[in-house]
Amino acid sequence: MRVRHFTIPVFIPEEACPNRCVFCNQHRIAGAECAPSVDEVVAKVDEHLLTIPDGNDVEIGFFGGNFTGIQVEEQKAYLNSVQPYFESGRINGIRISTRPDYISTEILLMLKQYHVSTIELGAQSLDEEILKLSGRGHSAAQVHKASQMIRENGFSLGLQMMIGLPGDTAERSIYTAKEIIRLGAECTRIYPTLVIKETELEQLYLEGKYQPLSQEEAISRVADIVPLFIEANVKILRIGLHPSEGLLDNTSLVAGPFHVAFGELVFSEIWRRLLSNMVFENMKRNILTLTVAAGMRNAAIGHKAMNKAILLESFRKVVFEESAELKGFEYHADTA
Numbered sequence: 001m002r003v004r005h006f007t008i009p010v011f012i013p014e015e016a017c018p019n020r021c022v023f024c025n026q027h028r029i030a031g032a033e034c035a036p037s038v039d040e041v042v043a044k045v046d047e048h049l050l051t052i053p054d055g056n057d058v059e060i061g062f063f064g065g066n067f068t069g070i071q072v073e074e075q076k077a078y079l080n081s082v083q084p085y086f087e088s089g090r091i092n093g094i095r096i097s098t099r100p101d102y103i104s105t106e107i108l109l110m111l112k113q114y115h116v117s118t119i120e121l122g123a124q125s126l127d128e129e130i131l132k133l134s135g136r137g138h139s140a141a142q143v144h145k146a147s148q149m150i151r152e153n154g155f156s157l158g159l160q161m162m163i164g165l166p167g168d169t170a171e172r173s174i175y176t177a178k179e180i181i182r183l184g185a186e187c188t189r190i191y192p193t194l195v196i197k198e199t200e201l202e203q204l205y206l207e208g209k210y211q212p213l214s215q216e217e218a219i220s221r222v223a224d225i226v227p228l229f230i231e232a233n234v235k236i237l238r239i240g241l242h243p244s245e246g247l248l249d250n251t252s253l254v255a256g257p258f259h260v261a262f263g264e265l266v267f268s269e270i271w272r273r274l275l276s277n278m279v280f281e282n283m284k285r286n287i288l289t290l291t292v293a294a295g296m297r298n299a300a301i302g303h304k305a306m307n308k309a310i311l312l313e314s315f316r317k318v319v320f321e322e323s324a325e326l327k328g329f330e331y332h333a334d335t336a
Ligand code: SF4
Pocket: 014, 017, 018, 019, 020, 021, 024, 025, 026, 064, 065, 066, 099, 122
């Protein structure tokens, strides 16, 4: 049986976060008004485990806000509640997400005692001006320091980034991605900035002081970044906010590039760029066989098969195949 990876998500909303990043209304995004009780966490894990067959790689993720910013006793209570799953081998790891300025030697020691294996930091940008304009309340230097401490203490590091924050440009997004790679992150998440109700960004938007990226711009910028991460073996865990995160009903979203299939659109765009580099002339009678890496077939075909449609303007027939010998965006094109 192929071992699959599952993360059971537990959202701990902003409750303890003293910050007000301009884009954040954590309650709305997490879709929950208060932090779950320990019993609720256990019930949620039990419920998820019922749907996951034994023998898979399962971890519990405490996401949402600023896990290491909540009271230490609360952190311990949450972590303690999931230890039995770890001890019985039902889960293999615990991950948390938190802020770079809430990492210290004491915190890391405590997390290690409770078998936390991965720490994801909401870096969002490594550009000082963007961090300031976004009200993040921490510096790029703090991201550097925290990342180094996390790695030195044997945790796997994740660094999340956002594009389209106030002051951001395509070049600055690329700079942040390169810094994330340089800091040794093993995984990342990329979120386009959205204007959410009851945030400072909404005010700035309504006053004409902030303009969100269009969907095309956002796709293009993320399409510039994704190949850098893939090339550097940084696992991309998520592109774009999850649709269940309170955005589908349109009661939270004011403006910005939200799309349920945002990640798919990005991969489709990357393949469109690659394939449009190929010159096809006088091939109308030929069949093109395009071999791509395992798992890339759908992305290469494109969202709503748009890339295939482009190729069909040059070829009589286009066949997509996968090969385990290819990696990332490598491909072979054969014509017959
Ligand atoms: S630190 Fe995180 S939870 Fe707190 S305001 Fe900023 S984005 Fe929201």
